[in-house]
Amino acid sequence: ADPPQASTIAIPPAARPGDPIEAVDTPSLILDLDAFEDNLRTMQVLAERHGVALRPHAKAHKCPEIAIRQVALGASGICCQKVSEAVPFVAAGVRDVLISNEVIGAPKLALLARLARQAHMSVCVDNVRAVEALSSMMVEYEATVNVLVDIDVGQKRCGVQTPEEAVSLARLVQKLPNISFVGVQAYHGGLQHKRSLDQRQKAADKTVRAIRGYLDAFARAQIECPVVSGGGTGTAAFDVASQVYTEIQAGTYAFMDTDYAAIDWGDALAFRHSLYLLGTVMSTPTPERAVVDLGLKSTSAESGAPRIADHPDLRCVAVHDEHCILLAGSRRSRPEVGTQLRLIPGHCDPTFNLHDCIVAVRGQHVEALWPISARGLSR
Numbered sequence: 001a002d003p004p005q006a007s008t009i010a011i012p013p014a015a016r017p018g019d020p021i022e023a024v025d026t027p028s029l030i031l032d033l034d035a036f037e038d039n040l041r042t043m044q045v046l047a048e049r050h051g052v053a054l055r056p057h058a059k060a061h062k063c064p065e066i067a068i069r070q071v072a073l074g075a076s077g078i079c080c081q082k083v084s085e086a087v088p089f090v091a092a093g094v095r096d097v098l099i100s101n102e103v104i105g106a107p108k109l110a111l112l113a114r115l116a117r118q119a120h121m122s123v124c125v126d127n128v129r130a131v132e133a134l135s136s137m138m139v140e141y142e143a144t145v146n147v148l149v150d151i152d153v154g155q156k157r158c159g160v161q162t163p164e165e166a167v168s169l170a171r172l173v174q175k176l177p178n179i180s181f182v183g184v185q186a187y188h189g190g191l192q193h194k195r196s197l198d199q200r201q202k203a204a205d206k207t208v209r210a211i212r213g214y215l216d217a218f219a220r221a222q223i224e225c226p227v228v229s230g231g232g233t234g235t236a237a238f239d240v241a242s243q244v245y246t247e248i249q250a251g252t253y254a255f256m257d258t259d260y261a262a263i264d265w266g267d268a269l270a271f272r273h274s275l276y277l278l279g280t281v282m283s284t285p286t287p288e289r290a291v292v293d294l295g296l297k298s299t300s301a302e303s304g305a306p307r308i309a310d311h312p313d314l315r316c317v318a319v320h321d322e323h324c325i326l327l328a329g330s331r332r333s334r335p336e337v338g339t340q341l342r343l344i345p346g347h348c349d350p351t352f353n354l355h356d357c358i359v360a361v362r363g364q365h366v367e368a369l370w371p372i373s374a375r376g377l378s379r
């Protein structure tokens with residue numbers, strides 16, 4: 001028998017620029033460029049109208065091609081949640097990155113220091129020993145980094161618990177070498193998805209009052225606090241008008257998902273769905289059931305099953321590893337085998353993290369394939 005040979009079959013790309021959308025192999029993650037560009041402009045214009053910087057969160061998309069477009073439109077830089085996540089963005093030329101998170105442990109601090117020699121890096125702190133470790137690693141690498149004290153304004157995640165703690169941590173940052181105190185991070189994720197516009201506004205106002213308490217304490221201590229970073233898609237309209245935030249960290253606004261589509265937007269701000277999963281009906285075992293060729297390995301489901309775009313009569317009732325089970329309201333509305341469907345994911349961030357690349361589509365044609373280079377970089 002012939003000896004086993006190494007396979008020479010390369011996996012073809014899901015699509016090529018110029019292809020009609022029907023030619024895209026599935027499952028694929030599709031970005032509708034017209035809607036995406038509208039969303040980028042809407043948020044950028046909103047921020048600029050209020051004199052607030054926009055620092056979009058790149059954990060939403062993990063894609064340098066997207067960050068480059070956000071910065072080109074006027075974003076002051078980007079946020080990343082993890083140090084490793086920042087690496088492909090800095091490599092692609094993004095010059096200003098806030099790690100909107102606490103960074104603990106020598107391997108991460110060393111990587112942060114190396115990045116800080118190539119780009120303006122900022123990082124959040126809420127702990128004395130973490131500040132000391134950050135400073136000494138920066139000294140070792142002859143790097144410098146800006147520091148935001150993370151304040152807990154109600155999310156009950158990370159962050160110092162009192163203004164006194166914030167002031168004393170800021171003083172420590174000011175005292176130690178190679179790190180500079182520049183301000184605070186005040187992010188409250190819990191209120192981003194509050195359904196009612198009115199309740200979201202009230203909750204955002206409460207957060208703003210909490211931030212003011214911290215800013216007063218800094219003023220009394222005669223510590224300048226030029227940066228107040230925070231806010232997300234759900235509260236951005238209030239955050240920019242609050243007079244306390246100097247930069248907004250929203251991420252989802254560029255894409256939207258069913259989670260955010262479900263909240264009440266009033267007529268304050270409108271973002272369009274730009275992100276879709278493209279799937280193909282692979283089986284129609286009963287007159288009402290259609291099975292699509294994508295599941296948990298292509299879409300997040302912790303915020304609910306994906307919604308079927310353009311087909312109000314189709315409902316996703318189960319998400320398996322590699323299948324979505326759809327039920328049609330009537331026999332007439334059940335799609336045939338081979339039909340392509342666009343699905344809207346429940347939550348964009350973990351969905352991007354499942355894909356190697358975005359198929360960027362303009363109208364009915366593929367314009368480009370963008371690598372999701374920070375996919376899986378969660379250290």
Ligand code: PLP
Pocket residue numbers: 057060079100187189192230231232233234249250251252253
């Ligand atoms: N800032 C931080 C620290 C976050 O954790 C998040 C999202 O979870 C955001 C900003 C962006 O939020 P959104 O995608 O809801 O706009």
Ligand code: MN
Pocket residue numbers: 252347348349
């Ligand atoms: Mn999210």
